[in-house]
Amino acid sequence: MAGEKGIRKYAWVCFFLFPSLGGLALFTLTPILASLGLTLFEWDLLTSPRFAGLGNFRRMLFHDRNFWVALRHTLYFIAGYIPLVMVIALGVAVALNQKIKGRVLFRTAFFVPVVSAWVAVALLWKWIFNPRFGMLNYVLKFIGIEGLTWLFDPQLAMPAIIITSVWKDIGFVMVMYLAGLQGIPATYYEAAAIDGAGGLARFRHITLPLLSPTTFFALIISLINSFQVFDQVWIMTEGGPAGATIVLVEQIVKNAFSYSRMGYASALSWVLFLLVFAVTALQMRLQKRWVAYD
Amino acid sequence: MTRTTTPSIRANSWPAARLLRLVSRGSLYALLIIGASFMLVPFLWMLSTSLKADEYVLSMPPQLIPRPLTTRSYTQLAELFPIGRMFFNSAFVAVLTTLGQILTCSMAAYAFARIQFKGSNVLFLLYLATLMIPSQVTITPLFILMRYLGWINTYQGLILPGVFSAFGTFMLRQFFLTLPKELEEAAFIDGASHWTVYRRIILPLAMPALATLGVFSFMGSWNAFLWPLFVVRDLEMMTLPVGLSTLHGRWLTRWNLVMAGSVITVLPMLLVYLLAQKYFVRGVVMSGIKG
Numbered sequence: 267m268a269g270e271k272g273i274r275k276y277a278w279v280c281f282f283l284f285p286s287l288g289g290l291a292l293f294t295l296t297p298i299l300a301s302l303g304l305t306l307f308e309w310d311l312l313t314s315p316r317f318a319g320l321g322n323f324r325r326m327l328f329h330d331r332n333f334w335v336a337l338r339h340t341l342y343f344i345a346g347y348i349p350l351v352m353v354i355a356l357g358v359a360v361a362l363n364q365k366i367k368g369r370v371l372f373r374t375a376f377f378v379p380v381v382s383a384w385v386a387v388a389l390l391w392k393w394i395f396n397p398r399f400g401m402l403n404y405v406l407k408f409i410g411i412e413g414l415t416w417l418f419d420p421q422l423a424m425p426a427i428i429i430t431s432v433w434k435d436i437g438f439v440m441v442m443y444l445a446g447l448q449g450i451p452a453t454y455y456e457a458a459a460i461d462g463a464g465g466l467a468r469f470r471h472i473t474l475p476l477l478s479p480t481t482f483f484a485l486i487i488s489l490i491n492s493f494q495v496f497d498q499v500w501i502m503t504e505g506g507p508a509g510a511t512i513v514l515v516e517q518i519v520k521n522a523f524s525y526s527r528m529g530y531a532s533a534l535s536w537v538l539f540l541l542v543f544a545v546t547a548l549q550m551r552l553q554k555r556w557v558a559y560d
Numbered sequence: 561m562t563r564t565t566t567p568s569i570r571a572n573s574w575p576a577a578r579l580l581r582l583v584s585r586g587s588l589y590a591l592l593i594i595g596a597s598f599m600l601v602p603f604l605w606m607l608s609t610s611l612k613a614d615e616y617v618l619s620m621p622p623q624l625i626p627r628p629l630t631t632r633s634y635t636q637l638a639e640l641f642p643i644g645r646m647f648f649n650s651a652f653v654a655v656l657t658t659l660g661q662i663l664t665c666s667m668a669a670y671a672f673a674r675i676q677f678k679g680s681n682v683l684f685l686l687y688l689a690t691l692m693i694p695s696q697v698t699i700t701p702l703f704i705l706m707r708y709l710g711w712i713n714t715y716q717g718l719i720l721p722g723v724f725s726a727f728g729t730f731m732l733r734q735f736f737l738t739l740p741k742e743l744e745e746a747a748f749i750d751g752a753s754h755w756t757v758y759r760r761i762i763l764p765l766a767m768p769a770l771a772t773l774g775v776f777s778f779m780g781s782w783n784a785f786l787w788p789l790f791v792v793r794d795l796e797m798m799t800l801p802v803g804l805s806t807l808h809g810r811w812l813t814r815w816n817l818v819m820a821g822s823v824i825t826v827l828p829m830l831l832v833y834l835l836a837q838k839y840f841v842r843g844v845v846m847s848g849i850k851g
Binding site: 366 | 600618698700790802818
């Protein structure tokens with residue numbers, strides 16, 4: 267390349283890389299390695315760390331009921347959240363992709379929750395879900411549904427958290443879908459219309475297949491994010507009622523923060539990583555079956 | 561579902577088809593308006609609650625437009641709680657994190673995209689590898705590191721761990737790669753240094769990419785909860801989200817105060833979004849980054 271050679275060039279490389287690389291080494295790489303090491307220890311930060319071998323993992327798999335509960339609830343959250351957010355976002359994106367007035371306004375309305383802090387959104391919905399004074403129960407009374415206690419009901423707490431999360435993230439997935447839709451040439455639809463394909467047929471045979479790369483991308487991102495569900499749970503229920511919303515990251519935080527079990531919290535976080543990694547890898551493998559790249 | 565307004569369809573406009581189109585157009589608008597209200601009404605409820613006097617917060621049926629309308633909960637919040645200080649903390653942390661990210665990421669991206677050197681690929685792979693690790697993995701050791709450094713309850717503890725971003729470096733590198741080589745070759749012949757090229761040629765051309773990274777790192781920092789929750793204990797050092805969660809814990813039923821705090825937290829981000837919409841859209845599309 268033009269410019270400098272040899273030593274001078276490497277001096278420049280060091281100069282440009284140093285801030286970023288140094289910072290990442292200190293605040294990301296070292297913690298990653300330390301976290302891996304910590305999984306083998308028991309440490310409460312007060313006494314000195316005690317080597318435990320695979321004890322943390324043994325405890326997780328065989329002695330910690332909450333780990334399995336957290337895993338089950340996280341999967342429950344994902345099973346409810348992913349289909350809802352994907353389908354609704356796709357519907358909204360398709361609707362907003364038409365030539366309609368006020369498009370930008372509508373798009374903004376759906377995007378406002380995305381830029382809002384989770385803590386504020388979670389508090390807002392906790393208030394909306396309030397059994398006695400909340401807006402939701404007040405509205406539901408008009409269609410004859412009464413007395414739901416939402417976040418205080420072990421059966422309804424997780425659905426309430428799913429509703430809140432879907433509400434917050436529709437706009438996020440919608441924007442991805444809108445970009446995908448804009449990449450579909452109008453001529454495809456025109457040709458299909460001439461062949462007499464109806465709206466539904468066009469959606470099924472043109473829109474859906476051509477959007478599959480977007481769906482794939484949005485699905486991967488949403489899955490990774492939903493395994494890490496935390497803020498809303500911490501604010502709205504703290505894992506309750508009766509443990510009905512205990513999830514993985516909530517358990518990591520509780521173990522690190524409230525119980526000072528540094529090693530165990532690290533072990534949990536690596537299991538979280540493995541799960542996310544496995545699911546993403548599986549998606550990558552399966553994509554050939556349903557994702558159509560041109 | 562998918563309706564197109566291509567000439568070929570518009571052509572066969574016998575009355576029934578026109579009526580059908582009118583109806584489906586109408587229902588499309590109706591659905592969108594219902595959907596948009598579903599998104600916005602909760603925020604109006606937030607605002608409305610924050611403008612209520614104590615005795616009307618729990619009134620049934622709920623008033624959507626408070627009567628009397630009062631900003632008392634905001635002044636009370638400021639009296640009972642260091643909300644002004646928290647606002648400053650949030651802004652200070654978000655601005656410095658953003659500037660730090662833009663500087664360090666763009667410098668590293670310059671080295672990766674515009675200088676050919678041995679080991680470049682290996683180093684870059686290392687960057688990509690760290691992207692796969694969720695932040696929860698690093699949070700426990702980071703917390704221990706902060707204790708060791710004595711950075712609990714400090715600005716450096718809030719800011720520094722968020723400054724160095726492998727993701728931002730990756731994003732800017734991809735953008736820098738699209739800029740033609742000829743740009744800097746003339747400059748090098750004239751004796752310009754890498755710093756001059758980075759500062760005078762690459763950065764100005766990369767403004768849209770820098771802005772995209774900027775708005776997302778600002779949003780990520782402004783809305784962050786998990787890390788500030790770990791690293792800060794004193795009220796005076798809390799950012800708005802952590803302060804808000806504490807506020808809620810203290811005054812469980814004073815929803816007008818809690819909602820006033822929420823409005824204060826959400827509003828600035830909303831303004832940033834309205835001013836920089838196109839960068840938000842671009843960012844989501846490019847990478848699916850979220851707060």
